[in-house]
Amino acid sequence: MSIRQILLVPHTHHDVGYTNSPRIIDEMHARIVDRVLDLAGAPSAGPDDFRWTFEVARPVIAFMRDAPAERRRLLARLVHDGRISVTGGYLNMTQLPSAFEYAVGYDALGGLREAGLTIRTQQHGDVNGLSWGTVDQMLDAGITRLVMALNPDHGRPPFTQPSGFRWIAPTGRSVFVWLSTHYGFGEEWGIIDGDVPLAMGSIEGFLQRLGARADYPWATALVHAANDNRWPTDRFLDIVRAWNARHPGIPMRTATMDEALDELEGESTGFTLPTVRGEWADWWSHGHGSTAREVAVYREARTFARLARGTLSLARLQGERDVPLAEVLGYRRGPVRLRAADEVQRALAHVDEQLLLYGEHTWGSWETYSKPHSTFSHSSHNAKSAFAYDAFDHARDLAIEGWYRAVHSGAGAAQSERIVVVNTTETDRVELVDVEVDGVRRVCVPAAVPAFSVASFPVPASVEPVDATGPLRAGSYTVLVDPRRGGVVSLRDETTGRELIDPDALGGLGSVVVGVVGAGSSHPMITTSPKMFHPDHPGPQFERRLAVGAGPVRIERGDATTRIRWRTGIPGILSAHAALTIADGVPDIDVDVHVDKSERFVPESVFVVFPFAVTDPRFLLETAGAVFAAESEQLPDTSKDWYSIQHAVGVCGDSGGILWGTRDAPLVQLGGIHTGEWARKLHASHGHVYSWLMNNLHFTNFQARQEVNRTFRYRLRPAVPAPHDVLRYGRDLLEPLQGRHHHHAILQPSSAPLRVEPVGRLLAELAPSDAAGVRVRLHNPEEDAIRASVIPMVAGWIGADVEVSPHGTRDVLVVRVAP
Structure with a gap:
């Protein structure tokens, strides 16, 4: 299919370090939010409006914690108006974090939504893979689309970049994935620096390559205007104006990543997408x-x-x-x-x-x-x-x-x-x-x-080898x-x-x-x-x-x-x-x-x-x-x-x-x-x-x-x-079991304070809750749904019965009974 429109998506790739010390970079990304608000605050004017996507959620979380109320309201308004997107990944993660660490990042999105920010998409840059279980965590967090802007060094993409497909989670649900080009083309092609001759030739070549592909049925081309830790400017708008003057038949406009995914996912309903399941095993690991x-x-x-x-x-x-x-x-x-x-x-x-x-x-x-x-x-x-x-x-x-x-x-x-x-x-x-x-x-x-x-055990005697x-x-x-x-x-x-x-x-x-x-x-x-x-x-x-x-x-x-x-x-x-x-x-x-x-x-x-x-x-x-x-x-x-x-x-x-x-x-x-x-x-x-x-x-x-x-x-x-x-x-x-050598007398409890049923089928993770209770996060590792009971064995507490879907997760809050 021939390309009918180009969506230019401006953002900065979020590295905690690399171009400068992490001590500098992490703080500066929160300041980037203020800079974007200044650039995006002008009235709407057309396809060359300043739009922006925050590639990860962490800088926005930090900004919302400390910013004046009027700046928080401005951000919420610009998100509502489609001028800014906030994506749902906490950072561009490796495959090191466990599910409980990922959950912390996704849980943090609740505060952004309470402030009026819509979050529907996760964007992931540079890394050549992502852990399979995170697909369910995305969906549980209200995220239904994933953008992967892979860096091809030291690895291979699962499909030709760019491509779209559906990724099936362990639970059988799925997300729409846009396997994008590497975000760094935004600088390599001269886009973020406003280099019109370089950008014209680079984008024209990109469209020719897309047109030659039998496996690219989309009418939309997504082009990144980004690179590592780039401070926001509006120079890329010169590229939009110059392109539209020279190529009126294939218009270019700025877009947020949410808007771009709306277009691409919407187009995909007209043809059969590849569907895959399993681990996106990272070559960079x-x-x-x-x-x-x-x-x-x-x-x-x-x-x-x-x-x-x-x-x-x-x-x-x-x-x-x-x-x-x-x-x-x-x-x-x-x-x-x-x-x-x-x-x-x-x-x-x-x-x-x-x-x-x-x-x-x-x-x-x-x-x-x-x-x-x-x-x-x-x-x-x-x-x-x-x-x-x-x-x-x-x-x-x-x-x-x-x-x-x-x-x-x-x-x-x-x-x-x-x-x-x-x-x-x-x-x-x-x-x-x-x-x-x-x-x-x-x-x-x-x-x-x-x-x-x-439980306690005698201290073993010394043993001579x-x-x-x-x-x-x-x-x-x-x-x-x-x-x-x-x-x-x-x-x-x-x-x-x-x-x-x-x-x-x-x-x-x-x-x-x-x-x-x-x-x-x-x-x-x-x-x-x-x-x-x-x-x-x-x-x-x-x-x-x-x-x-x-x-x-x-x-x-x-x-x-x-x-x-x-x-x-x-x-x-x-x-x-x-x-x-x-x-x-x-x-x-x-x-x-x-x-x-x-x-x-x-x-x-x-x-x-x-x-x-x-x-x-x-x-x-x-x-x-x-x-x-x-x-x-x-x-x-x-x-x-x-x-x-x-x-x-x-x-x-x-x-x-x-x-x-x-x-x-x-x-x-x-x-x-x-x-x-x-x-x-x-x-x-x-x-x-x-x-x-x-x-x-x-x-x-x-x-x-x-x-x-x-x-x-x-x-x-x-x-x-x-x-x-x-x-x-x-x-x-x-x-693991946590043991210490202890000199003091202990009053060893005669029974456990909590019971999870059915015994031996679920995994339970405990955490103190803000409400002076205890959160019990249940994970079902099996293929069938499990009806679970969280039962406090101590007077004055109440639990709950819940159904945990196959491979799913449910939280139960164990709380004190009001006197």
Whole structure:
């Protein structure tokens, strides 16, 4: 179809950083709102009116919080009049955030709507993917259209840009997606600078390419007038006037993104749109491995945030009693004072904001890779990292306070000098809990804790390690570690007789592998530009080096736990020591791998190997709010070389299955190491999972160096998992049992203060509510609707019965009964 109109959509691409420090950029975006109001406030005059779209909601949220009433009213009027659009994504996010973090951003839209702003569209720029579960979250937030202005560097779009399609959510609902051109053409084509000759030729060429496409049935062309962090001007209006003077048969006019999507979605009713379902696996997610330490800190922070919400909620429900207060502001000690309810809400909101700022897609400055030693590069990295560390500090402090308040609420038998463990979830849990004792040693306790409850356990005695040779029996497993092959070479489940380890794998379970580009490589990434690490240039080839050791295997046997340790290394690159822990009566196995790696600037990758003996495997991966089957539940041409997951992977196959989870490192490769393949199909004949800790295969805002000194934590269990098992396993890693060594006597509650029915079918997330109640957010991981009951077990509270749709979410507010 020939193009009959051009819609020019002005906006700025929202990077929290990149062109300047995040400390500067974040504040300036809120000031951009004021500038836009000044430019858009003139009376309407025609197709060359100044119109604007706020690509993300965060700057508008900040503006509405602080602006004078008359400026807020002006914004609402201009939105109502169609001169300005506010879109619904909080920021341009990566696939790091979990569903609960995304929910915070979508919940914030309520305040904008109360102020009279209409929000119907989400716009997402630069990033090459988006987590599948967010589609349902968009729809729940009243957003029915998505614009993806992909940056094609380091990846492929699922369809030719531009295109439209419908994306089906896990619930079966769908959003209209406009897969746009890269927004940066607005500057590259001279549009935002008012360069008429350049813009005329560029737009004419664009229309010719659209006209030559048999798969472009739209009569409208959307053109971006944008680039990274551009300060608003009206110079693009010169392009509209010049175009209309020269091309009266194909008029151009300014439009908001809402208006543009109204046109494009409306046209799509006249023909059949492609319809797809599954994960939009992000090719750019390999960047999560550029800052392994900071990503791990961020993931710890959100775990503390979840635990804080849960323990503070349990304390509120149980009725708080005296909490032993400390006299030193120290993280090993208790709180020195208890926060009031409004203080708690402000602190939780601050943590949420920092988590979202870290999960945003801007990882560093535009010279981080090319000038890795510049002060600006280091400052940008420091500012980005500060979001994770800020969230960590405040969330951990809240979690400690919440723990003390929870364990000293309720009534029951008094006990002291114990390991005290809180379960903030709706399900009875049995798992290993690692706890520090008196700041001098760590102990591992197999803890069985009922749902929404507190339990205590004796402090385990110190155990002296001894050398071990040959296979070792621990719990229901027999284990053989060979440091010469890097790790565990045999892991036999004695309950079934099944061998869990592939003997022909690259290395043993828990082994560390480094991939480096071979000397003398002629790949253009090496010889021309690192930007050529790209699907158009398959490769480069990587040499794989296994960290090995010659030292002894050490074993520590306690009353109920066995821990096996070994050391490996690669001279001149890294050293590692690993530990595998098994407890009697606990089906899970914990694996900790500590990597000590010095700074290097050569292209490289670091993996931890989990070579499961599963043939003809099918991989189920946990993304934000959903589980998808790798390959079969993905959008076309999305990443199959690597995936960024939340926490859990299910490996299913003819020879059994495995539930596997990672606490700290989100990147995985499946079946083998695929870096550089740029595969259109997942090649995975083995059930191996490779935890991709770190890499520096970048060209702009990711770190050029790789170094870390940190423990990475994993958990696994023999099982044949269904998708809901993977979702629960991931949730349990995100929100583990919270244990501390406690000297004071506690009044351990005799029963839980809350019950969610039907037991074991729903996931429940607790949070203190503003109304002095407790919000229970229920998530249904199953294919069928569930009639649920949230039942307070403490007098003076009421819950509710609700129906939760398949894969859906419902909130229940548990409140006090009026006296």
